[in-house]
Amino acid sequence: MRTLPGLASLLCLLSACGNDAAEADKSAASATPRQVTYAECMAAADRQPSRAETVARAAECMRLPDAPPPGSTLPPGTPPPPVGAFADADTGAISSVYTSLSEEDCRMTSMDEESGSSSSRCPGTAGYALNAHDGDARISIDVVAPDGKVHELNYWGVITHNFSSPGPRAEWRMRGGRPIALIVRVNASEDPVDSSRLTSYLAVAKITPRQACVTDRIAPSPTANEQARAAADRSAGRPCLTEVPQG
Known part of the structure; x- marks a missing residue:
């Protein structure tokens, strides 16, 4: 049986229009920008050239849908642990808890008006706290047990x-309810020609019942965060650094 020419043309036109519509929908979907996650936003904030820009960018990250609630020390998307989950603090998987080092969340404890040096107490976790020191435009941190x-x-x-x-x-590596290491990003001005150009290190410190000290200095790289966490998780048996590594 022959198909009427008019009907065949109509069917072909409808088929073509359907393909065009599908292609248009696909193009529209691919043109929609992907939502940046809180973790990605904070990583970008860490790479800002100045502390003021880093703090400003981090504040923007807190408005993202997957950002942790105000005051939370849990990584984004992590539910609070059930009661009794930390009964055995020395066993179980290692995870991360984050606490703020921003000026807004730390309390100044001392200030030398002549030199401009200052110290602040910053929040921690599991009974620990941090002392942040700024002396001669150089920073350091103490772990307070x-x-x-x-x-x-x-x-x-x-x-x-x-x-x-x-x-x-600051990123605390936790086994159960006990911190075993601390990771802090240190942005260093090491370019003698352009002081605004920063080199971003990750300082890894072990935390044991008897001591806390820096064990690893992770240089910038695409996998620096992963390297720092791996170093932190095995830091208990590593010696303390005594000077800036060469090379």
Whole structure:
């Protein structure tokens, strides 16, 4: 049986229009920008050339849909642990808890008006806190244990001798409910020609019942975060750095 010419043309036209519509929908979908995640936004904030720009960018990240609620120290998307989950603090998987190092969230404890040096107490986790020091435009951090003992990490002696500033947050590596290591980004001004050009290191410090000290200085690379976490998770058996590594 022959198909009427008019009907065949109509069917062909409808088929073509359907394909065009599908292609148009596909193009529209591909043109829609992907939503940046909180983790991606914070990583970009860490790479800003100045502390002020880093803090401003981090504040924008807090408005993203997957950002942690205000005051939370849990990574985005992580539900609070159930009661009794940390009964055995020395077993279980290692995870991360984040706390702020921004000026807005830290309380100044001392200030030298003549030199401009200052110290601040910043929040921690599991009974720990951090002392952030800024002296001669160089930063360092102390880990304050729950018993009040202060462990100096000496960033200006083992990470960089140059002008430096911290990233917007600290990452605590946790086994159960106990911190086993601390990771902090240290932005160093090491270019003698352009002081605004920063080199971003990750300072890895072990935390044991007896001491806390820097064990690794992770240089910038696309996998620096992964390297820092791997170093942090095995840091308990590593020696403390005593000087800025060469090379």
